[in-house]
Amino acid sequence: MIFYPEERLAMFIDGPNLFGAARSLGFDIDYRRMLQLFAAKGRLLRAFYYTALMENEEYSPLRPLVDWLDYNGYTMVTKPVKEFTDAQGRRRIKGNMDIELAIDMLEMANHVEHIVLFSGDGDFRRLVEAVQKRGVRVSVVSSIRTSPPMIADELRRQADNFIELADMKDVLARAERPVTTTPDRAP
Secondary structure: OOOOOOOEEEEEEEHHHHHHHHHHOOOOEOHHHHHHHHHHHOEEEEEEEEEEEOOOOOOOOOHHHHHHHHHOOOEEEEEEOEEEEOOOOOEEEEOOOHHHHHHHHHHHOOOOOEEEEEOOOHHHHHHHHHHHHOOOEEEEEEOOOOOOOOOOHHHHHHOOEEEEHHHHHHHHEOOOOOOOOOOOOOO
16 A cells, blocks of 8 residues: 555545445454554545435434444435335335545545545546546556455556555454353253
């Protein structure tokens, strides 16, 4: 990783994409450690996290994470998922955050020297190119070690730096919780 201590940086996290990559590599992200790691690399101005949420569900497994991130230094960008019925009559959900991430990154490019994008989505290749034309370096964090690779080849080639998520496992993996057992009750 090439970082300079005085450069201003911003993180852009495609939540579902990062979750999928980490899960494929067999670990969960410790978001506190991730924020500390990149804050130590330069002057971290913002850490954006993008995800769509099920609004009408009584409980969403994402809600505790979203709330924790919101209170612990991340700028949360969310929107409700859209439900629709496909041509075969099946209920589907859609929650793409690519446009929100792209607009925020283009706006932030005027205030930073380095952007770290946590996504392997090839749709972001043109966005990375546009930000680079403004003089901003872009590092992309994803994985080529998953099967299939989580990063699109065109995005990896466009980035100034590619950071393999698997190489960061020791630093970013959430510690395993100890399993507690209770003794069997005697009848």
